[in-house]
Amino acid sequence: MAERLVKVYSRFNRIWHWLQVVLILMLFFTGTRIMGLHTLIPFEGAVTLHTLSALVLLVLWAFATFWLFTTENWKQFIPRYKGLPQVIRFYAWGVFRGEEHPYQKAYHRRHNPLQALTYLALKIVLFPAIWMSGLAYLLYTFWSPLDDQSFWLMVVANIHILAAFSVATFVLLHVYLLTIGGFRVHVRPMISGFEEVEVSAEAEAYFAAEKPERLKAEG
């Protein structure tokens, strides 16, 4: 086993990530405007930007979901118990004592168990909650003939806002955790695509022979 700079984040993966960053920030900025937490831009403009950003994000998510399942990448997010207690212990204790992060990234497993679990929760709970409630809100015209439509709109809106703040809390924690072990070190791979991961000799040989562009020359 050797540590090598391997391209773990494909171009689409990185575009997905950064476009999602931009859109989520835009959605949070315009969303908080719509709910009245600030008045930096006009309400009407905020509604337009929020709606369009959401639609772009939905398209992006559709592509990303397709990509995840047509490549092997969906497997990155399968939760695993192995190593989870150690990672939790690290964040709750070890990090204060200057211990090393217990998880060693692998090419086929670039997220630590806690990360994988969190991302999975994000993908199957929070994101669906926000886009389903958002779509329900956006498509109000199709269900407004129901009885008590104003009550249900209130429910939909509150779920949407609760989910939005949960996503915002995730973003906050996500960015904070990048500072553990060096902010730049953690951000760089999502820009260049290359990250130092453990690679077996066989894999190294495979990359060298079949995918040389995925392996950065040492030194």
Next chain:
Amino acid sequence: MAQRAWAIAALFSASFLWAGGVWAQTGMESIVPQLSGTTADHSKFEVLRKPFASGPEVTQACLSCHTEASDQVMHTVHWQWEYTQPETGQILGKSNVINSFCGNVAGNEARCTSCHAGYGWTDVRQPAPDDPTQVDCLACHDTSGQYAKQDNQAGNPPLDPVTPGAKTITGALAWPVNLSEAAQSVGMPTNENCGNCHFYGGGGDNVKHGDLSSVLFDPPLAVDVHMSSDGANMTCVDCHVTEDHVINGSRYDTNVSDPHADTRAPGAASDVAACDSCHTATPHGNSVVGLKLNDHTDRVACESCHIPAFARGGVATKTLWDWSTAGRLTAEGKPITENGYTQGNGVERGLYLSTKGDFAWGENVVPYYAWFDGNVSYSQPDEAINPSARVEINSLHGDAGDAASRIFPFKRMEGRQAYDTISNRLAFNLVYGPKSDTAFWTNFDWAKSLQAGADYVGDDYSGSYGFIDTYMYWPITHMVAPARDALDCVECHKSDGRMAMIAGVYVPAGGMGLGGKLGILIFVLGALGVVGHAALRMVGVARRKNKGAKHG
């Protein structure tokens, strides 16, 4: 859902048809223009080409051709001043209700029935006169512009010789009306015909409604996009369509929407005077914002955004009428008139009159908003009120849970008016009566006025009176502004916005819901966690550094 899809498809096809229609019209223009909009020139009718000595004589001439016209009119509220509210069963109408303006018609007829669509109704305890010639055709159909009704002749016009100082119902100095000229001019009702009564309700220009003032005779575009000659140049009866002389539109039973407008066949007859009757419930176009605005129409009445304020264009409306202070006289015992409100067009409005008490006026008034399904309940003269609270002369029906209700704009009139403190019922007054010794406007004596008012209608009055604060609601439906002047979103979408008092519907930015509170709590806890975690890490770093230093 299917309905909406069909509506969208229909809109697309309608736009093609419309384009075709424009083309066809353009083709028509080369044909010689029509000279007259009517097939009957009334100035050529012998029966009208003669002098008339009274209004009923003219009506008699009208009836010689329009044999059923009076019968039709006599079946309308314009004639009967009585209306049975279909939901509550209450018998309303001018001849029955007590309002927060002049109070009651009964006893004050000669003045109040000056606006009746007839002649000589001098006692509203009885139905209006049964004689077909007593219908006033000219009030609604004169287009000569010189027909008028005198303000104290129970509906009759001022005729030669006019009493010096006499006034018409619009408050203008009266002139002798030429009935023959008026009779020969008849046509469809103009805004002037309607406005001469309806713009002056409550005893003066725009006093009562707030959205119906003399400005609407010739409004600038900014005041009324429909009625302005720079706009659609429409008349009142373009919307208030009429069948058998029954004119649609009522504040006792209001059409807050026209739910079948988008499924009605093109050109099909409709007698509903609601915005969506013409504009449909999806008028805003297919932009992101347009579609979202369309989402409002099932809950927010068009008027709520498109009439940003009422009493626009320079004529104020009365917003408060306090009868309790009426009757104060000068040291010499003379009645007082105090002006002090100069309205936009420069005209002075009174702030105190001995005859009527204290007033407040408003222009460009922000409406009061409430859920409204179109029905109202009145505090009827025979029902007890609760004197410990403000009394709603008419209370509005409707709520968020009712799909037929809309958030609707109102003028909320504040009143203070007389009531019987023993029976807790609104009191009838007698105010008008130049020669009586009981009328308030002649004698300034409440005890006599209220006793005489009660006696006149046969009401059981204790003789003990006080004054009660009231609200009265007037739906705001006129003075629709051009689209560019419609309310900005933020007028409602802010914490203390126009919807602040509206319950039961989610108003973004109108206040934080449970989701927002919980969400922010989660976010704050997350942030605190980050700060705490970072602090502990720094403590750890410092401690290790210290240790390292000691060891070193």
